Amino acid sequence: MKISEVSEQSGLSVDTLRYYEKVGLLPPITRTNGGIREYTEADIKRIDFIKCMRTAGLPVDVLTEYFALVEQGDETIEARKEILQTQRTRLVAMIAELQDTLALLNSKIEGYEDALLQAEQELTDSY
Amino acid sequence: MKISEVSEQSGLSVDTLRYYEKVGLLPPITRTNGGIREYTEADIKRIDFIKCMRTAGLPVDVLTEYFALVEQGDETIEARKEILQTQRTRLVAMIAELQDTLALLNSKIEGYEDALLQAEQELTDSY
DNA sequence: TTAACACCTGGAGTTAACTCCAAGTCAAGG
DNA sequence: CCTTGACTTGGAGTTAACTCCAGGTGTTAA
Numbered sequence: 001m002k003i004s005e006v007s008e009q010s011g012l013s014v015d016t017l018r019y020y021e022k023v024g025l026l027p028p029i030t031r032t033n034g035g036i037r038e039y040t041e042a043d044i045k046r047i048d049f050i051k052c053m054r055t056a057g058l059p060v061d062v063l064t065e066y067f068a069l070v071e072q073g074d075e076t077i078e079a080r081k082e083i084l085q086t087q088r089t090r091l092v093a094m095i096a097e098l099q100d101t102l103a104l105l106n107s108k109i110e111g112y113e114d115a116l117l118q119a120e121q122e123l124t125d126s127y
Numbered sequence: 128m129k130i131s132e133v134s135e136q137s138g139l140s141v142d143t144l145r146y147y148e149k150v151g152l153l154p155p156i157t158r159t160n161g162g163i164r165e166y167t168e169a170d171i172k173r174i175d176f177i178k179c180m181r182t183a184g185l186p187v188d189v190l191t192e193y194f195a196l197v198e199q200g201d202e203t204i205e206a207r208k209e210i211l212q213t214q215r216t217r218l219v220a221m222i223a224e225l226q227d228t229l230a231l232l233n234s235k236i237e238g239y240e241d242a243l244l245q246a247e248q249e250l251t252d253s254y
Numbered sequence: 255t256t257a258a259c260a261c262c263t264g265g266a267g268t269t270a271a272c273t274c275c276a277a278g279t280c281a282a283g284g
Numbered sequence: 285c286c287t288t289g290a291c292t293t294g295g296a297g298t299t300a301a302c303t304c305c306a307g308g309t310g311t312t313a314a
Contacts, residue, residue: 004290014291015273023271025155033282036291049231055229060271074246088232095225098218101183104176105215112208119201131260142303150301159308161276163261187301255314262309270296279292284285 001039010047017047024064025050027071057094058087128166137174146172151191152177184221187215 008013020026026046029037039047046067053063066083069076134141147153154202156164166174172192180190193210217238 002145002291007248016271019233019272019290032280034291036280051262052228052231054271056225074242077239077242077246081236081243083254084236084239085233088229091225091229095222095229098183098222098225101179102215102218102222105211105218109208109211109215112204112211115201117210119204129260140303143301145262146302159310161261163310181301257314258312260309260311263307264305265285266305268303268304269301270299274297275295277293279290281288281290 001044003037003039003060006044006047006063009044010051012047020047020050020060023060025060025067027067055107056091062087062098128171130164130166133166133171133174136171137178138177139174145172147177149188150187152187152194154194180214183214183218189214 001009003014003017005015010017012020017026021029025082026043029039029043032038039043050063062083068082069080069083128136130141130144133139133144137144139147144153144213148156148166151171156166156170177190181187189210195208198206
């Protein structure tokens with residue numbers, strides 16, 4: 001798969017894909033004779049995982065560290081697990097916070113609905 | 128309340144508080160004769176609201192626009208409601224995404240737990 | 255009244271994560 | 285073969301949201 005196709009499919013820009021490779025978030029992608037990147041299925045899967053974690057606010061350098069550990073093989077399983085657990089804790093806290101914010105937003109919106117309703121009422125009353 | 132106390136209480140740095148004022152996220156804070164900021168209860172409440180929305184990823188300029196509308200009085204209620212509704216939609220989508228990511232993270236962690244268990248098993252087997 | 259410390263300003267610097275650019279190479283159709 | 289369009293690189297530029305700094309002023313306790 002060529003870079004433009006991967007970009008299309010993943011929603012990440014070609015610049016971002018090359019940037020991810022530069023900072024070690026993606027492995028060195030294999031090339032055709034002419035030097036053009038050819039993404040494998042495994043690369044695509046990794047990109048999906050990265051995308052998911054990035055939208056959850058997991059920083060690029062944490063992910064880079066994680067993949068570096070993956071490269072190092074089975075001895076790093078414990079360390080990798082810890083990284084993921086730390087991020088899980090962060091995520092759980094974040095979801096809770098977002099839900100609080102959502103509740104606040106809902107009550108604000110409701111407040112505005114009441115205000116609008118009342119304004120309308122007053123308009124009607126003036127007849 | 129002085130800026131350092133507000134900082135302490137809100138968890139925002141004094142620099143951030145001054146920055147928020149500069150970009151119009153906070154109104155011009157009233158000053159003592161000497162020119163030192165004296166935050167009112169209303170300011171504190173607004174800071175709490177801002178903090179909540181910022182941690183939910185609501186951009187500073189959207190919030191600035193929102194408060195500018197608040198200044199303009201009742202005619203802008205409809206517009207303000209729309210801003211909040213847009214953000215609510217964004218938030219709901221975000222929470223859903225985070226929950227998906229959390230599920231993925233959980234299954235990855237479980238995978239590592241199995242791997243560790245198996246490694247231990249093999250260690251025991253070797254006796 | 256002076257030391258020490260918190261506060262002020264305007265403006266420069268930082269960080270993360272891209273995003274863009276110039277100048278060049280590769281691939282495919284006519 | 286030549287053009288057109290996608291690909292390459294290294295490196296510079298951008299954006300949001302702070303964060304820091306220098307040089308100065310206000311405040312308070314000994």
